[in-house]
Amino acid sequence: MKHIFKKGSPSKPVLLLLHGTGGTEQDLLPLADLIDPEASVLSVRGNVSENGMPRFFKRLAEGIFDLEDLAVRTEELYDFIGQAADKYGFDRNNVLAIGYSNGANIAGSLLFHYENALKGAILHHPMVPLRDKKLPDLTNVPVFITAGINDPICPPEETNELESLLKGAGAATEVYWHKNGHQLTQDEVQEAQLWYKKQN
């Protein structure tokens, strides 16, 4: 997968950056710098193109995911993280995802599919990636979710449902709400930074 790797301190988590629809591997680099400038960064570009806009998996319509493609792309990303760990010499079990929108959704899908895919996750405006699936054991996996109470793409009920599914699997979830819509705001990024500092 097209990506950027920046080597940082081995004592810090590797920040896996996953952009939103139409983004690139460049988009979330400033977030990583803010969250932890000493951490290694693996920033990936989604392999799917929707009319030229990169995404991490196909969708049939706004908010309606192609679940077959989601499963295939989730596995592809999971395998890619393993390959990158071998190539760049980082610990596969020390990866913390930071995703926005479509990137948060594939990060959520990694959590839904694999017990050890992520050490933790910051999910900005995620949806429920898929339903009717038994989640793996996520005991104590820290997950920080940010959401907008006026988000038309991801309504509050969807955020609550995602949190309860993750919690049900044992994850240590926290949700930060703001009054805006789907856009990423400065305050939610700052809250994510505070949350990260408590964990690391």
Ligand code: MLT
């Ligand atoms: C998705 O397709 O993953 C969500 O609808 C969010 C987005 O627009 O990327």
